[in-house]
Amino acid sequence: MATTFISPIKERDARLLSHQPRTEYEVELQQALRRSNGLINQQKEWLMAMQAQNILQDMYTRRLRTQLEYQEEKAAGKKSTRLHVDGHPRLLTNAAFIELVEQSRQKKEEEEAKAARKKDAKTHAQKQLTSALLKWEAECQKIEEDNTKEMEKWETSVEVWKKEQELARTERRKPHWTKPVKPTYTSGVLVKPPTKPKLGDFVSSRRTALTRKRQRANGNEAIEPKEDDSDEDSDEDDEGDGLSGD
Structure with missing residues (x-):
């Protein structure tokens, strides 16, 4: 309209x-x-x-x-516990129905295991983050103290240079040294604090470690030990020797 x-x-x-x-x-x-x-x-x-x-x-x-x-959207995100069948009545002993129930049970167990692994990874990452934050704070404090000492040293040298400059002006000569250069992060005299650790860093590393561990476990299970054929070969050799003897 x-x-x-x-x-x-x-x-x-x-x-x-x-x-x-x-x-x-x-x-x-x-x-x-x-x-x-x-x-x-x-x-x-x-x-x-x-x-x-x-x-x-x-x-x-x-x-x-x-x-x-x-x-x-909220309703679509909820997990349904109903079995998706054609709606027709079925016996509880029906093979297809039993297989469907088994698949549903396995899927539910996999989801619960995945949620448990995720929760465990987050808990472990939280502990690692707490420890890393303590180390980070101590390191930042040490770096700040070192930078403060460097700045104090520079300020002291500047004061000495100013006195030398006044004395040189009085004596009508050039100062014996130039003004000290202010320490900066670019020059490398001052040190920048490290990046603050986050929970996502440890969660991702934890997941990567668990994935590699599962891959190694699956790889070891996939490798089957080879059977020792030495006995069979020796039996065949014995039979061959017997035939040749006859």
Whole structure:
């Protein structure tokens, strides 16, 4: 539906209505004009009320649609515990039904094991993060102390240089050394603090280690020991020798 601009209500035909009528016909015309203007103003009020109602309904509909979409997404994310079959009645001893139940049970166990591994990895990573944060704080404190000492050493050397500069100015000569260079991170004199460790660093490393461990375990299981064929070969040789002897 096209949107139409509604002009505000204003007084119309003020000049005609302010005219002093001279005849009864002019009086009737002015009354008809007032009724017409009143009807137009009333229609405008109705239109503005309808437009405001449409705006409120549109706002409510958008909010309701957003809530419904959120509920649908939330419902879709829930795990269903029902078995997906064709809906026909089946015996509990039916082979296909038993296989379906077994598959569902295995899938549930795999999901629970995956969730347990994830929780264990997060717990282990949290412990590693706590230990790493303690080391990081101690290292940052040591670096800050070293940087503070370097800055104090530079400030002391600058004070000595200023005295030398004043003495050289008094004696009308050049200072024996130049102004000390301020230590910076770029020059390598000041050391930047290390990056603060995060939980994601240890979770990813923990998952990688567990994955490699499972791969090694699966690889060892996949390798089957070779059978020793030495006895069979010796038996065949003995049989061959017996035939040749005959």
